[in-house]
Structures are given as C-alpha cells and as structure tokens.
Amino acid sequence: MTAKMTTPIAPERAPDWRALRKDFPILSLQVRGRPLIYLDNAATTQKPRAVLDALRDFYEQRNANVHRGVHELSNRATAAYEGARETAARFVNARQTGEIVFTRGATESINLVANTWGARRLQAGDVILLTEMEHHSNIVPWQLLAARTGARLAFLPVTGPEGLLDLSRLDEWLTSEVKLLAFTHVSNTLGTVNPASQLCSMARRKGIVTLVDAAQSTGHRPLDVQEIGCDFLAASGHKMCGPTGIGFLYGRMERLAEMPPWHGGGDMIESVDYHTSTWKQPPHKFEAGTPNIAGAAALAAALEYLDRLGRPAIAAHDAALAAHALEKMSGLGGLRILGPASGRAGVVSFLMDGIHAHDVVTMADHAGVALRGGHHCNQPLMKKLGIESTARASFYFYNTFEEVDRLVEVLREIRRYFSR
Amino acid sequence: MFDDLDDLYQQVILDHSRSPRNFGVLPGANGRAQGRNPLCGDNVTVFVKMDGDRIDDIRFEGTGCAIAKASASVMTAALKGKTRPEARVLFDHFHEMIKTGQARGEDLGKLSVFAGVHKFPSRVKCAMLCWHALAAALSGRNEPVTTE
Incomplete structure (x- = not known):
C-alpha cells in the first residue's frame, strides 16, 4: 500500500542523468571560455544525437x-x-x-x-x-x-x-x-x-x-x-x-x-x-x-x-532541480521568486533587488550561464503582477544540481559586482 | 568573474543607474514621447520644455535596465541648454559611437562612457531607447516609438 504514496519512480530506476549529457553534443560547448550551463529550456530544449x-x-x-x-x-x-x-x-x-x-x-x-x-x-x-x-x-x-x-x-x-x-x-x-x-x-x-x-x-x-x-x-x-x-x-x-x-x-x-x-x-x-x-x-x-x-x-x-528515459523520472528530476534552486536562491536574500513554493515545474522566475533582469542575464551569460530575461511572452500577467520583466532559469533532465549551485554562485557574484 | 564586463558597466553608468539625474515628470513640458522596447517591455518617456529652439529643461521617467536608465540620465544632463540642431548632431555622434565604438567629433563628453556598449550588440537598443524618444519629442510627434 505504501508504494502508491512514494514518488512515481524508484530512485534505483532513475536514469543516470549525468551520463546521458554526452547524448547532447551542444552541452559540451564552451561559451566565452566557460562550460555552457544551459538554463533556458522553457524557451527551447537541446537536441540529443538520436x-x-x-x-x-x-x-x-x-x-x-x-x-x-x-x-x-x-x-x-x-x-x-x-x-x-x-x-x-x-x-x-x-x-x-x-x-x-x-x-x-x-x-x-x-x-x-x-x-x-x-x-x-x-x-x-x-x-x-x-x-x-x-x-x-x-x-x-x-x-x-x-x-x-x-x-x-x-x-x-x-x-x-x-x-x-x-x-x-x-x-x-x-x-x-x-x-x-x-x-x-x-x-x-x-x-x-x-x-x-x-x-x-x-x-x-x-x-x-x-x-x-x-x-x-x-x-x-x-x-x-x-x-x-x-x-x-x-x-x-x-x-x-x-x-x-x-x-x-x-x-x-x-x-x-x-x-x-x-x-x-x-x-x-x-x-x-x-x-x-x-x-x-x-x-x-x-x-x-x-x-x-x-x-x-x-x-x-x-x-x-x-x-x-521515462517521463515520470524526467518530471521528478525537473521538480528536484527546481526545489534545489528555490532553497539555494532563498538563501541569497534580496531576491523575489515568482510562483508556487512547492509542486512547481522546472521553471524559476526571479527578480533581484535593484538589478534589472537584463543586466542579470547579460552578466550570467558572461559566466557561461544561459538564462532568459524579459516578459516571457506573458505581458498581461507581468502587468497584473506589477513588474516589467524577470530573469528565468528553466531546467530539463540533462541539467545537474551542480549547475544550479553554479547559478546561485553567479547570482551572488552579480550582486557583488553591481554594488561596487 | 565579470572583468570583461567593465567596458559595459562602467562606474559612471552604475552610478547614474542607481541615482538617475533629471528623473520624473517635467511640469510645463511642451514636448514628450515614449520609447518602448517590445523585446523586454522596457519604456522611457522623455519630456522637453523648449524655449524656441533651445532645450530649456528636460527630464525622463520609466523603467529599464542599468544601461537604459544611465543612458537617459546622462543624455538629459548633456542636453539641457542645447539647441535642436545641436541635439540632432549629438544624436548622430552618439548613435555612431554605440554602433562602432568610435566617437566622431569632440562634443560627446560624458556620453562617451557608453562607447563600450558596441561590444554588446544585444544591448545597443537599451542605450538608444531614450535617444529615439528624444528625437520623437523634439520633432513634435507625440506618439510612442519602439526600438523594433
């Protein structure tokens, strides 16, 4: 009976996410001399060799x-x-x-x-x-x-x-x-x-x-x-x-x-x-x-x-990455995260106090992290929320917890750079 | 981590973006125009109070990134007291500098802190937004202009 209460996939059956990154040629690119961290999957995803x-x-x-x-x-x-x-x-x-x-x-x-x-x-x-x-x-x-x-x-x-x-x-x-x-x-x-x-x-x-x-x-x-x-x-x-x-x-x-x-x-x-x-x-x-x-x-x-790979496993990995991002980003302070506290898809939109989303995205790009900044084709919602634009990190199964950690480190550096 | 961004985010630019000069509605303005960047939803409204052909006073308001805000702030400071033809020449010189990194003429003064923007093609529109609004305000067209 307890089986029904657990996550849809047993951990031992989840794919080796890190290993399958090699299926995606673009994920081994260097951008501006740094390994690409692609976190713009809600805009479009990368393509496997298959x-x-x-x-x-x-x-x-x-x-x-x-x-x-x-x-x-x-x-x-x-x-x-x-x-x-x-x-x-x-x-x-x-x-x-x-x-x-x-x-x-x-x-x-x-x-x-x-x-x-x-x-x-x-x-x-x-x-x-x-x-x-x-x-x-x-x-x-x-x-x-x-x-x-x-x-x-x-x-x-x-x-x-x-x-x-x-x-x-x-x-x-x-x-x-x-x-x-x-x-x-x-x-x-x-x-x-x-x-x-x-x-x-x-x-x-x-x-x-x-x-x-x-x-x-x-x-x-x-x-x-x-x-x-x-x-x-x-x-x-x-x-x-x-x-x-x-x-x-x-x-x-x-x-x-x-x-x-x-x-x-x-x-x-x-x-x-x-x-x-x-x-x-x-x-x-x-x-x-x-x-x-x-x-x-x-x-x-x-x-x-x-x-x-299995869609239940993909959903569980997306959600785990988002939860990890929420937890780590909340620790930064001075950051407003939109959307639900739990049960969300692998999408995290945020605003940094005093730093416009486009500046966040330009700077993250220079650290090799691809984010999206803007209204995300969601202008009426943004107007309702009283904001013009957000920065957004969106995940897919080939993203890793280390990449999320790197994102958070980059955000910390952006804050430091902007208050110089 | 961001050393290569120092050309874009110069100290003067950060200062102006944090405390923009000439910010707010200008009472008694006899020219105004809004610039919009549909890509990011940013917008800036430029107000001018003309005394004949001379810009007696100028202000702006709106929302935008550090580059857009600083550009509007430095622009308004540079244009106060200038004539319409002088403003047009500055527009051309600034535009050319933003595109090429090269400043023509010696009239740009503080505006030359934006020379580094040309290395960041996606941010050229941010720096130009207020200038397009200015051009519309000076021409008496009161309809919004966009960067697209």
Missing part, C-alpha cells in the same frame, strides 16, 4: 514527398511521416492516430483551432474563457477570433503570491455563454502546474469545449489526453528535444470531424475542380502542402528518446 541522426537519416535514406509517390523512396517517406503520427498518438494516449494533426508547433495548433473550430462555432455574445497566466500564443489567436466573431474574452484570475489559479469560483466562471476554456498546463513564467483534468471535467460537464496549451508540459511529465479529458491539446516539438518547426495538435475526433479546413492546397483534398473541391478526412484535411516530413521523423525520435 534526433540529429534521425534528421540526417531521413535526408540520406528516405527523402521524397509523402502520400503521392508510387516509388520506393516516397513509400519510405510516407512510412516515416505516418509512423511519427502513430508515435505522437501513443505519446499522449490519443484514442486513434488520426487525432494527431502535425503543425509547426503549439502556436500554430492553437491558431488552427481558433480559425476552424472557433470560426465555425463561435458567435457574438459567446465567451472564450482563458486564464490570467496565458502565454501570448494562447491569447492573441483568441483576440483575433473575437474581433471576427463578436465573441469576448474572459480570464480566470491568478491569485496570491504563489501564482495559482483561483478555482474556488470556477463554477461561476463557467457560465452558459462560455463556449471554450483554453488554458496552459504549465506556466512558462510562474512554473505553476494547473489541474488540467479537474478543469476539463468541470468544463465538459457544462458542454464547454477545452483546449490545453501543453507547450511546457508535453515532454516534461506524463500526459494522457484521455485522462485529462480535453478536446484539444497543443504541443511543440522543440520544447521536448525535437527540431524547431514541428509540433502537433491533438483533437478529439468528433471535434476534428466538425471543423472546416483552414489552409487549402495539395495533399488536403480528395478531388479538385476549377470551382469547387472536396476534402480528405482528418487529420489530412488540416495538412495542406508538403509537410515537415523530416521534422516529424525527428520528433518521433525525440519522443522515443524521452520514453526510454
């Missing part, structure tokens, strides 16, 4: 267009591309492979839903419910849609110093005008992990369609779209060891089936006349033109790599 090899292998062994050739290479390319779709479907536990639409990433996935499902289903007076902690990518597409349809936006409040969603009045927020609830699974600024299943099941009970922005969570923690119960989920490949320019939209098949196409072109049609055309079934209906075939193949390699 992913780089998959890209090269595709272009050397399988390159051709998909779905149209009869020749051998085209068959190989189609197998790689459709195989990647199966891998992605398994990765998020979709009911069927056809529920995965390849896109350029989470942003395009959200725009797809706004322009198809949203444009067809929403009208004046309807409400699109978001949260106050959304990335611009989960705000702006809805603003554009609202301007076209007359729907309006509402925002679930973020409360308290810990930056959690206030769910005490969720029931009142889910009014009959609300047609869509779209929220981030993990905040890229606060590190907050939102209770996706709870939000989706409450929305679903009221017939509200749900979209989860999983850009920060997909490769970082176990994720099951059936367990979450969402209608849509948006993911980016490059934030989970895959290449840039490839990601996917999960869409519950009954939703995808009711959506019109958005981009017209080759590969998405059944037949074309000069004046009218008919479409393929989902997901192909939403993939016009030659897709990012090599990117999809390499994304599949990334997902397989992550599952060899």
Whole structure:
C-alpha cells in the first residue's frame, strides 16, 4: 500500500542523468571560455544525437514527398511521416492516430483551432474563457477570433503570491455563454502546474469545449489526453528535444470531424475542380502542402528518446532541480521568486533587488550561464503582477544540481559586482 | 568573474543607474514621447520644455535596465541648454559611437562612457531607447516609438 504514496519512480530506476549529457553534443560547448550551463529550456530544449541522426537519416535514406509517390523512396517517406503520427498518438494516449494533426508547433495548433473550430462555432455574445497566466500564443489567436466573431474574452484570475489559479469560483466562471476554456498546463513564467483534468471535467460537464496549451508540459511529465479529458491539446516539438518547426495538435475526433479546413492546397483534398473541391478526412484535411516530413521523423525520435528515459523520472528530476534552486536562491536574500513554493515545474522566475533582469542575464551569460530575461511572452500577467520583466532559469533532465549551485554562485557574484 | 564586463558597466553608468539625474515628470513640458522596447517591455518617456529652439529643461521617467536608465540620465544632463540642431548632431555622434565604438567629433563628453556598449550588440537598443524618444519629442510627434 505504501508504494502508491512514494514518488512515481524508484530512485534505483532513475536514469543516470549525468551520463546521458554526452547524448547532447551542444552541452559540451564552451561559451566565452566557460562550460555552457544551459538554463533556458522553457524557451527551447537541446537536441540529443538520436534526433540529429534521425534528421540526417531521413535526408540520406528516405527523402521524397509523402502520400503521392508510387516509388520506393516516397513509400519510405510516407512510412516515416505516418509512423511519427502513430508515435505522437501513443505519446499522449490519443484514442486513434488520426487525432494527431502535425503543425509547426503549439502556436500554430492553437491558431488552427481558433480559425476552424472557433470560426465555425463561435458567435457574438459567446465567451472564450482563458486564464490570467496565458502565454501570448494562447491569447492573441483568441483576440483575433473575437474581433471576427463578436465573441469576448474572459480570464480566470491568478491569485496570491504563489501564482495559482483561483478555482474556488470556477463554477461561476463557467457560465452558459462560455463556449471554450483554453488554458496552459504549465506556466512558462510562474512554473505553476494547473489541474488540467479537474478543469476539463468541470468544463465538459457544462458542454464547454477545452483546449490545453501543453507547450511546457508535453515532454516534461506524463500526459494522457484521455485522462485529462480535453478536446484539444497543443504541443511543440522543440520544447521536448525535437527540431524547431514541428509540433502537433491533438483533437478529439468528433471535434476534428466538425471543423472546416483552414489552409487549402495539395495533399488536403480528395478531388479538385476549377470551382469547387472536396476534402480528405482528418487529420489530412488540416495538412495542406508538403509537410515537415523530416521534422516529424525527428520528433518521433525525440519522443522515443524521452520514453526510454521515462517521463515520470524526467518530471521528478525537473521538480528536484527546481526545489534545489528555490532553497539555494532563498538563501541569497534580496531576491523575489515568482510562483508556487512547492509542486512547481522546472521553471524559476526571479527578480533581484535593484538589478534589472537584463543586466542579470547579460552578466550570467558572461559566466557561461544561459538564462532568459524579459516578459516571457506573458505581458498581461507581468502587468497584473506589477513588474516589467524577470530573469528565468528553466531546467530539463540533462541539467545537474551542480549547475544550479553554479547559478546561485553567479547570482551572488552579480550582486557583488553591481554594488561596487 | 565579470572583468570583461567593465567596458559595459562602467562606474559612471552604475552610478547614474542607481541615482538617475533629471528623473520624473517635467511640469510645463511642451514636448514628450515614449520609447518602448517590445523585446523586454522596457519604456522611457522623455519630456522637453523648449524655449524656441533651445532645450530649456528636460527630464525622463520609466523603467529599464542599468544601461537604459544611465543612458537617459546622462543624455538629459548633456542636453539641457542645447539647441535642436545641436541635439540632432549629438544624436548622430552618439548613435555612431554605440554602433562602432568610435566617437566622431569632440562634443560627446560624458556620453562617451557608453562607447563600450558596441561590444554588446544585444544591448545597443537599451542605450538608444531614450535617444529615439528624444528625437520623437523634439520633432513634435507625440506618439510612442519602439526600438523594433
């Protein structure tokens, strides 16, 4: 019985994190004469050799267009591309492979839903419910849609110093005008992990369609779209060891089936006349033109790599690094850390008294530590919190406790340098 | 650890960023413009009180990094009493120095502490933000300008 109470993975089964750093060629770089400490993983993650090899292998062994050739290479390319779709479907536990639409990433996935499902289903007076902690990518597409349809936006409040969603009045927020609830699974600024299943099941009970922005969570923690119960989920490949320019939209098949196409072109049609055309079934209906075939193949390699490590173990390591950072950074004093005190993802945003985030980031860079400084595409949240910018350290499984210690040492030195 | 940053964060720059001169709203200003850096959310508003073609008084307010704040502080100190054409020449000379590290003319004075910024391309916009706002304020365009 006690087994269920412990962390999802037994320590002896956790991968040797330090050893697998050698899978990532870039991690042995020197930056400004110092070993690179890469702590900007919420912006993008580094790529293991398995992913780089998959890209090269595709272009050397399988390159051709998909779905149209009869020749051998085209068959190989189609197998790689459709195989990647199966891998992605398994990765998020979709009911069927056809529920995965390849896109350029989470942003395009959200725009797809706004322009198809949203444009067809929403009208004046309807409400699109978001949260106050959304990335611009989960705000702006809805603003554009609202301007076209007359729907309006509402925002679930973020409360308290810990930056959690206030769910005490969720029931009142889910009014009959609300047609869509779209929220981030993990905040890229606060590190907050939102209770996706709870939000989706409450929305679903009221017939509200749900979209989860999983850009920060997909490769970082176990994720099951059936367990979450969402209608849509948006993911980016490059934030989970895959290449840039490839990601996917999960869409519950009954939703995808009711959506019109958005981009017209080759590969998405059944037949074309000069004046009218008919479409393929989902997901192909939403993939016009030659897709990012090599990117999809390499994304599949990334997902397989992550599952060899095990997502429960990755989540536990992310969380342990964040907890270590919180503890060590609190000891520095004169530092304000945003977000929850516990249970956070591997994201730590902070402000140093009297030193602007950009100065912190420039100086950390000179010590070989890559941080992000700015508003993190989270301007409305920053305004609400009354701040312009923060410095942010964000972790992934290849980061080590020693790197966190080095970060803290560098922050101490920055304070000393600035008070000279 | 940060010796190679001494060109960027000169003592004068740190001093001005900690205690900026001419900071705050300028009552009776007859020109003003806001500069924004959309990349980082920083913003600075420059106020000028013109007496004909002469800058009778100048102040700024806003938020930004040490470079942006110090640049605005040193700029306002340098421009008080200057004419519009003199300010334009200083803008050009400062801009060139920030881009190349070389100062043309001998009128830059204290502004030359920013010469080291040219080694840090990502920070050039921080130093130029207040100057773009100034140019807009002097031209009578009261709409915000951005670094992008």
